[in-house]
Amino acid sequence: MAGNRRAARVGSAVSGSSAGIAFLVAIVTNYVTAQPPKWAENTVLVWSVFGVLAVVSLGLFFWERRLAAGAPDGGRPPVPLGRIAAGGHSMNPPMVSAPVRGRAAELERIGALVRGPGGGMAVVCGAGGLGKTTLAAEAAAQARAQGQVVVWIRWRDDPERLGQDLAQAAHILGLPEARLEEARTGRVSLVDAVWEHLATATGWLIVIDNVDTPTRVGPGSGPPAAYRGWLRPHGGGVLLVTTRDTTRQTWGPDADLLHLQPLADEAAGAVLLDAAPRAGTQSEAEALAARLGGLPLGLNAAGVYLAVPTSRHRTFTAYQHALEAEFTDLLGAEHPAAATDPAVARRVVRHNLGPVARPAPQRRLHPRPPRPPAPRPARTGTGPPHPDHPGARG
Numbered sequence: 001m002a003g004n005r006r007a008a009r010v011g012s013a014v015s016g017s018s019a020g021i022a023f024l025v026a027i028v029t030n031y032v033t034a035q036p037p038k039w040a041e042n043t044v045l046v047w048s049v050f051g052v053l054a055v056v057s058l059g060l061f062f063w064e065r066r067l068a069a070g071a072p073d074g075g076r077p078p079v080p081l082g083r084i085a086a087g088g089h090s091m092n093p094p095m096v097s098a099p100v101r102g103r104a105a106e107l108e109r110i111g112a113l114v115r116g117p118g119g120g121m122a123v124v125c126g127a128g129g130l131g132k133t134t135l136a137a138e139a140a141a142q143a144r145a146q147g148q149v150v151v152w153i154r155w156r157d158d159p160e161r162l163g164q165d166l167a168q169a170a171h172i173l174g175l176p177e178a179r180l181e182e183a184r185t186g187r188v189s190l191v192d193a194v195w196e197h198l199a200t201a202t203g204w205l206i207v208i209d210n211v212d213t214p215t216r217v218g219p220g221s222g223p224p225a226a227y228r229g230w231l232r233p234h235g236g237g238v239l240l241v242t243t244r245d246t247t248r249q250t251w252g253p254d255a256d257l258l259h260l261q262p263l264a265d266e267a268a269g270a271v272l273l274d275a276a277p278r279a280g281t282q283s284e285a286e287a288l289a290a291r292l293g294g295l296p297l298g299l300n301a302a303g304v305y306l307a308v309p310t311s312r313h314r315t316f317t318a319y320q321h322a323l324e325a326e327f328t329d330l331l332g333a334e335h336p337a338a339a340t341d342p343a344v345a346r347r348v349v350r351h352n353l354g355p356v357a358r359p360a361p362q363r364r365l366h367p368r369p370p371r372p373p374a375p376r377p378a379r380t381g382t383g384p385p386h387p388d389h390p391g392a393r394g
Contacts, residue, residue, distance in 0.1 A: 102267025121233035126260035129297035159218035204237035225252030262294030275303020
């Protein structure tokens, strides 16, 4: 394609130059000799030569312009795949800064879909704080390392915005601009045009994160399980969705549901040690992890707190003792299942993350003696986590 453009450009220049030189030679010859050359006496021949040169020059010029307006080498649109931006926001996956512990089986299931020939839709589901976004980000990083085109979309409770993002993703994967223009003018349905193309394109992973209101995804009022809206399992690549909705009725029979559970003690302890390697032993980390219910969000918060040099409690054991004393204040009564009940653990997570997630002035706690004060994050001046960061959501 590039060689054709160069040939057209060179041919246009040569033919145009030839016509100009012949015209100048005829003028100079006539001026110097006062006699026209013999061949110039044949007006039919003269005008035929100039006409042919002019037509060839214009033809090559317009041919070069047409080739320049087409797609570059390989027939793909000139859209960079490394960093994609639509509407001012990045469509790159968030970075995962620490090892993802205890999710090897889920990552393998997603990886098998990505490597397989048929594509599909995987739904990572579970309660808040289980690390759904982190798991999806790690799966995206692995897919990109394998040469897949990865697009990250965050559901913002806006069906129109989701449609624009998926149309941009399809354009990245080669959907022609002419087809998008047909959708804009109402000649075809945009959702059908996007998915007709995604069904034929291969080698991609599209992540739609935080779809906690799937009934609003659209377009229209049909459920996602009908597979007529923006979420479909019939693409040539893999669509990966994260959500708190765990029901098969919502996602339909063709979706691969991955129900996340709290981390086992060993993996949860490793999360704490990754964040605060000097805060204690593996067994002490596992004991604190069990008290936190194995929720990655709570584990990350505790690890960050313990890693700050100005924190009052610098070891897993000290943190756990202060946390145990605070359980009574949280629940209003002793709770014997505080270490294992996920609902209780989630309350602990919300309590500990509250001052970090909301930068409002903190109230000074006055614990009832002889209980020690509950652990509080140090005033490090850091703001709330970015909404696209893997640790900011479940």
